[in-house]
Amino acid sequence: MTDDNNPTFRPEARAPKGFADRRAADIAAQKAIIEAVSAVYDRYGFEALDTGGFEYADALGKFLPDAERPNAGVFALQDDDEQWMALRYDLTAPLARFAAENWQTLPKPFRRYAVGTVWRNEKPGPGRFREFVQCDADTVGSARPEADAEIIAMAVEGLEAAGLPRGQAVIKINNRKLLNGLLTTVGADAGQKLGVLRAVDKLDRLGPDGVRLLLGAGRKDESGAFTPGAGLSAKAAEQVLAFTAGGGGSRSEVLDRLSGVIGASAEGEEGLLELSKIAAALSSLDVGEDRAVIEPSVVRGLEYYTGAVFEAELTLDILDEAGKPARFGSIGGGGRYDDLVARFTGEVTPATGFSFGVSRLAAALAAAGRTGPERRGPVVVIVFDEAAMPEYFAVSAELRAAGIAAEVYLGSSGMKAQMKYADRRASPAAVIIGGDELAAGTVTIKDLDLGRELAAGVSSNEQWQAARPGQQTVARSELVAAVRKIVGRV
Amino acid sequence: MTDDNNPTFRPEARAPKGFADRRAADIAAQKAIIEAVSAVYDRYGFEALDTGGFEYADALGKFLPDAERPNAGVFALQDDDEQWMALRYDLTAPLARFAAENWQTLPKPFRRYAVGTVWRNEKPGPGRFREFVQCDADTVGSARPEADAEIIAMAVEGLEAAGLPRGQAVIKINNRKLLNGLLTTVGADAGQKLGVLRAVDKLDRLGPDGVRLLLGAGRKDESGAFTPGAGLSAKAAEQVLAFTAGGGGSRSEVLDRLSGVIGASAEGEEGLLELSKIAAALSSLDVGEDRAVIEPSVVRGLEYYTGAVFEAELTLDILDEAGKPARFGSIGGGGRYDDLVARFTGEVTPATGFSFGVSRLAAALAAAGRTGPERRGPVVVIVFDEAAMPEYFAVSAELRAAGIAAEVYLGSSGMKAQMKYADRRASPAAVIIGGDELAAGTVTIKDLDLGRELAAGVSSNEQWQAARPGQQTVARSELVAAVRKIVGRV
Numbered sequence: 001m002t003d004d005n006n007p008t009f010r011p012e013a014r015a016p017k018g019f020a021d022r023r024a025a026d027i028a029a030q031k032a033i034i035e036a037v038s039a040v041y042d043r044y045g046f047e048a049l050d051t052g053g054f055e056y057a058d059a060l061g062k063f064l065p066d067a068e069r070p071n072a073g074v075f076a077l078q079d080d081d082e083q084w085m086a087l088r089y090d091l092t093a094p095l096a097r098f099a100a101e102n103w104q105t106l107p108k109p110f111r112r113y114a115v116g117t118v119w120r121n122e123k124p125g126p127g128r129f130r131e132f133v134q135c136d137a138d139t140v141g142s143a144r145p146e147a148d149a150e151i152i153a154m155a156v157e158g159l160e161a162a163g164l165p166r167g168q169a170v171i172k173i174n175n176r177k178l179l180n181g182l183l184t185t186v187g188a189d190a191g192q193k194l195g196v197l198r199a200v201d202k203l204d205r206l207g208p209d210g211v212r213l214l215l216g217a218g219r220k221d222e223s224g225a226f227t228p229g230a231g232l233s234a235k236a237a238e239q240v241l242a243f244t245a246g247g248g249g250s251r252s253e254v255l256d257r258l259s260g261v262i263g264a265s266a267e268g269e270e271g272l273l274e275l276s277k278i279a280a281a282l283s284s285l286d287v288g289e290d291r292a293v294i295e296p297s298v299v300r301g302l303e304y305y306t307g308a309v310f311e312a313e314l315t316l317d318i319l320d321e322a323g324k325p326a327r328f329g330s331i332g333g334g335g336r337y338d339d340l341v342a343r344f345t346g347e348v349t350p351a352t353g354f355s356f357g358v359s360r361l362a363a364a365l366a367a368a369g370r371t372g373p374e375r376r377g378p379v380v381v382i383v384f385d386e387a388a389m390p391e392y393f394a395v396s397a398e399l400r401a402a403g404i405a406a407e408v409y410l411g412s413s414g415m416k417a418q419m420k421y422a423d424r425r426a427s428p429a430a431v432i433i434g435g436d437e438l439a440a441g442t443v444t445i446k447d448l449d450l451g452r453e454l455a456a457g458v459s460s461n462e463q464w465q466a467a468r469p470g471q472q473t474v475a476r477s478e479l480v481a482a483v484r485k486i487v488g489r490v
Numbered sequence: 491m492t493d494d495n496n497p498t499f500r501p502e503a504r505a506p507k508g509f510a511d512r513r514a515a516d517i518a519a520q521k522a523i524i525e526a527v528s529a530v531y532d533r534y535g536f537e538a539l540d541t542g543g544f545e546y547a548d549a550l551g552k553f554l555p556d557a558e559r560p561n562a563g564v565f566a567l568q569d570d571d572e573q574w575m576a577l578r579y580d581l582t583a584p585l586a587r588f589a590a591e592n593w594q595t596l597p598k599p600f601r602r603y604a605v606g607t608v609w610r611n612e613k614p615g616p617g618r619f620r621e622f623v624q625c626d627a628d629t630v631g632s633a634r635p636e637a638d639a640e641i642i643a644m645a646v647e648g649l650e651a652a653g654l655p656r657g658q659a660v661i662k663i664n665n666r667k668l669l670n671g672l673l674t675t676v677g678a679d680a681g682q683k684l685g686v687l688r689a690v691d692k693l694d695r696l697g698p699d700g701v702r703l704l705l706g707a708g709r710k711d712e713s714g715a716f717t718p719g720a721g722l723s724a725k726a727a728e729q730v731l732a733f734t735a736g737g738g739g740s741r742s743e744v745l746d747r748l749s750g751v752i753g754a755s756a757e758g759e760e761g762l763l764e765l766s767k768i769a770a771a772l773s774s775l776d777v778g779e780d781r782a783v784i785e786p787s788v789v790r791g792l793e794y795y796t797g798a799v800f801e802a803e804l805t806l807d808i809l810d811e812a813g814k815p816a817r818f819g820s821i822g823g824g825g826r827y828d829d830l831v832a833r834f835t836g837e838v839t840p841a842t843g844f845s846f847g848v849s850r851l852a853a854a855l856a857a858a859g860r861t862g863p864e865r866r867g868p869v870v871v872i873v874f875d876e877a878a879m880p881e882y883f884a885v886s887a888e889l890r891a892a893g894i895a896a897e898v899y900l901g902s903s904g905m906k907a908q909m910k911y912a913d914r915r916a917s918p919a920a921v922i923i924g925g926d927e928l929a930a931g932t933v934t935i936k937d938l939d940l941g942r943e944l945a946a947g948v949s950s951n952e953q954w955q956a957a958r959p960g961q962q963t964v965a966r967s968e969l970v971a972a973v974r975k976i977v978g979r980v
Contacts, residue, residue, distance in 0.1 A: 019542025045868030052509025378535030
C-alpha cells in the first residue's frame with residue numbers, strides 16, 4: 001500500500017537506521033578538516049580523484065550476494081543488465097579498479113587522494129554509522145619504503161593541519177614481514193600465522209598473559225568460553241611476545257632491539273631493512289620521534305596489507321562513558337598492499353596508503369578540546385510593519401553586501417515570536433524599524449547577547465521596558481557600522 | 491563464480507555505466523562552485539544541512555519497487571528488516587522528511603541549503619549520469635511571496651558568485667496559478683489542464699503553431715505519429731497562447747500585460763498578486779530587470795509545484811554538436827511546493843526552493859568561457875643518486891614548508907622517465923641534485939615551461955646539451971627563492 005494508491009496514507013518521517021542528518025556545526029567541522037588535509041595532500045603532490053559510489057561487485061572483491069544474504073557487508077543491487085553492483089565500502093577498492101583501468105595513461109607512480117562517502121551494511125549503533133566520509137591518500141606503483149615514509153609524514157602533517165595538537169597523536173609503524181619471518185623460523189604454518197596475528201591483535205585488551213594462552217593451546221574467558229590457540233610451542237610463544245614487546249624509545253633504538261628478536265629469516269631481514277629505510281626518510285622529512293614511532297605490536301586487523309602497516313592514535317587520555325580515563329585510540333591507519341591492482345591486471349603493483357574517517361577525526365578533535373569557533377546565525381531584520389517590507393529587504397541586502405549574514409524574517413508571527421526566532425538562530429543582532437524609525441530616518445539595533453546578559457540583572461517587566469537592554473537607535477546611514485561593531489565582537 | 495572461489499578469475503576493471511571518475515581539474519571546478527554558492531547562501535542566513543544517501547521508499551513518495559521493476563527510477567533495496575529503502579533522487583524529498591521529523595524544534599521558517607549527491611536509475615548517455623551533485627536552497631514554513639523573491643535573488647547572486655557573468659544568465663519567473671485560473675474560466679477539467687501544461691512545455695521545440703494543435707484536437711508529427719490534444723476550443727487555445735506570449739520587457743510591463751489576458755478567476759488574481767509581490771521584493775533586493783524576468787511560458791516540467799516557478803537559463807549562445815548556434819538552456823530551477831511536508835504530517839506547510847546541478851553549472855561556466863586557472867603539478871625532485879635520498883627529501887620538505895607543492899620522484903626509472911613524469915604531472919619545475927651539485931653545495935633547477943619553449947628553437951642534440959634550455963644552477967640556500975620565481979610566474 002503506498003501513498004500514491006491511498007491518498008490518506010501517511011509515511012512516518014524517519015531516516016533509515018544508521019544514516020545521520022548533520023546540521024551546520026557538524027558540517028562546518030568536517031569541512032574544515034577536509035580542507036586542511038586536502039591542502040597538505042596537494043602540497044605533497046597528490047592529485048585529487050573522485051570515483052562513483054557504485055562499483056561492480058566483482059571489482060569490490062566480495063562474494064556475489066546470494067538469495068539468503070544479498071547485502072552481507074555491502075549495499076548491493078542488480079543493475080538492469082543483471083550485473084551486481086554495490087556501494088563502495090572503502091576508497092581503496094575503487095582506487096585499485098581505477099588504477100587498473102587507466103594504468104597505461106597514468107603518471108607513474110600514481111599518487112592520489114580522495115574524500116568520499118563509503119557505505120557499510122552493518123548493524124548500526126551509537127557512533128556507528130552505515131554511511132560516512134573517508135579521506136584516503138595512496139601511492140600506486142612504487143615499491144620504495146620511502147613511499148611509505150612519505151605517506152606517514154603526510155598523515156602526520158595532515159592530522160596537525162586539521163587541528164590535532166602535536167604530541168596528542170602519534171603514528172605507530174610496523175611491518176608484517178617481521179612477525180611473518182619470525183614465525184617461519186619457528187616452523188609455523190599459514191593457519192598458525194593467522195592465529196598469531198589474531199592473538200597479537202588482542203594485546204591491548206588481554207595483555208601478554210592472555211595473548212600467551214592464545215599463542216599456545218588456547219584461552220578460557222571469564223564466561224568459561226574456550227578460544228583455541230595458535231598452537232605455538234612455549235618457546236615460540238615467548239619469542240613472539242618478546243618481539244611484540246620490542247617497542248619504546250627512538251626509532252633506531254627499536255630497530256636495534258628488534259634485530260635481536262626476529263630470528264634469521266630472509267623475510268624478517270627484508271622487513272627490517274624496509275623499516276630502517278622508512279625511519280631514515282622520516283628523519284630527512286623532519287618527522288620527529290614524538291610524531292612517528294616504530295611499534296611492533298601494531299597488527300592493523302587482518303586486512304590486505306603485505307608489508308609496512310601504520311596506525312594513527314590519539315595519545316590523549318579521555319574519559320569513557322563511565323567517567324574513567326581511557327584512550328581514544330585509533331583515528332586512522334594504512335599500510336602497503338601489493339595485490340589489489342593485480343586482481344584486475346595479473347601484474348603485481350606495489351601500493352601504499354593511509355586512510356581516516358572524517359567524522360572520527362572530528363570526534364578526536366572534540367576530545368582534544370579543539371572545537372571550532374562558535375557558530376552564529378544571521379542578523380534578523382524584524383518585520384514590524386508590512387508596508388515597510390521594501391525597507392527591510394533593502395536593509396538586509398545592504399548588510400549582506402557588507403559581508404554580514406542577514407535575513408528578513410519571513411514567517412507570519414508577531415514581534416515576540418520573531419525575537420524568539422532570532423534567538424533560535426543564534427543571531428548576534430536584530431534590526432527593528434518601526435514607524436518612529438521610519439519617520440526619523442533611524443534604525444534600532446538590538447545586541448542579542450548583550451541584551452541577554454543585561455536582562456539577567458533586570459527583575460521587573462517595567463524595568464526591562466525602560467532599560468531596553470542592549471538596544472540602540474542610530475541614523476540609517478550608521479546601520480552597517482553599528483551592526484558590524486556587534487557582529488565583530490561576537 | 492567469484493575471485494574468492496577461483497583464484498585465477500580476473501574481474502574487468504570498469505566502472506558501472508553512468509558513474510563517472512573525476513580527475514583533479516573537474517573536482518576543483520565543482521569545489522569552486524560549491525564554495526562560492528555556499529558563501530552566498532550562508533550570507534542569506536540559510537543553514538547547511540546534510541541528510542543520508544538513503545531514505546525509506548515510502549518517504550520518497552515513490553511506488554514501492556515491485557518484482558518486475560525493483561529499480562524504476564531509483565536505486566532501491568530491502569533493508570534487513572524487509573523495509574524498502576532507496577538512494578535519494580533529489581534533495582527535496584529528504585528535506586521534506588527532515589522538516590516533518592523535526593518540525594517542533596526547528597526555527598520557523600526553516601531555511602536550509604544542501605549540497606549532496608543524488609542518484610537516478612535511468613538510462614545513462616553522453617553527459618547524462620546516474621549520480622551527480624545537486625545544490626538546493628529551500629525555505630520551509632513561509633507562504634510569503636517574498637520568500638520566493640529571496641530565493642530568486644539568492645540564486646541570481648549565487649550563479650554570479652560561481653562565475654557566471656552578469657547578463658549571461660537570467661531567472662525566468664512564472665506562477666502556475668495564472669494558467670490554472672485561465673483554464674478554469676474556460677471550463678477545462680483536470681485532465682485538460684494537464685494536457686495544456688504538457689503542450690505549453692513544448693513551446694520551445696514546436697513553436698506556437700505546433701502547440702496550438704496540441705491545445706486543440708491534436709498533432710501529427712513528421713513521422714506521422716499522432717499526439718492527442720487537450721481538446722480546448724479554438725478560442726480557449728488562443729487565450730492560452732496569448733497568455734504564454736505575454737513575456738518581454740520589464741517585470742511591471744509583463745504584469746500589466748498579463749492582467750489583461752488571464753481572465754477573471756480568483757486563482758488567477760491570486761497568482762498575479764503573488765507575482766507582483768515577488769517583483770516588488772526583487773526590486774527592493776536590487777535584482778535588476780536583466781537578471782530576473784517574468785516569463786509566462788515557463789512551465790517547469792510537471793512536478794510538484796503549486797505556485798511560483800522559476801528557471802535559470804544561460805542566455806549565452808553556444809555551438810551545438812553540429813556547430814550551429816544553440817541555447818545552452820536551463821541550468822537550474824525551482825518553485826513553490828506546499829504539499830511535500832503534508833505527506834508526512836497532514837498539515838499543509840508552504841515551501842519554496844531553488845536547485846541546480848553542480849556539474850551542469852560547471853558545464854555552463856565552461857560554455858561561457860569561464861574555466862578555472864590552469865592546474866599545475868608539483869615541483870619534482872629528481873632522484874639522480876640513491877645515496878642522496880636524504881637530501882632529496884629535505885629539499886622537498888623545504889619547498890613544501892614554503893608553500894610550494896613538491897615531491898621526490900618515487901618510481902624506479904631513470905632520468906628520462908623522471909623528466910617525462912614531471913611533464914605528465916604538468917610540473918612547473920624539476921630540481922636536479924647530482925654529484926657536482928652535492929660537492930659544490932648547489933642545486934640545478936629546470937624551468938620546464940621555459941625549457942619546452944627554448945627547446946623548440948634548438949635543432950641539434952649537441953646544441954641542446956650545450957644550451958640546457960631553462961636550466962640554472964644556484965646555491966643550495968637560494969633554492970626556495972629560485973623555485974618560487976618560476977612557480978610564481980606560472
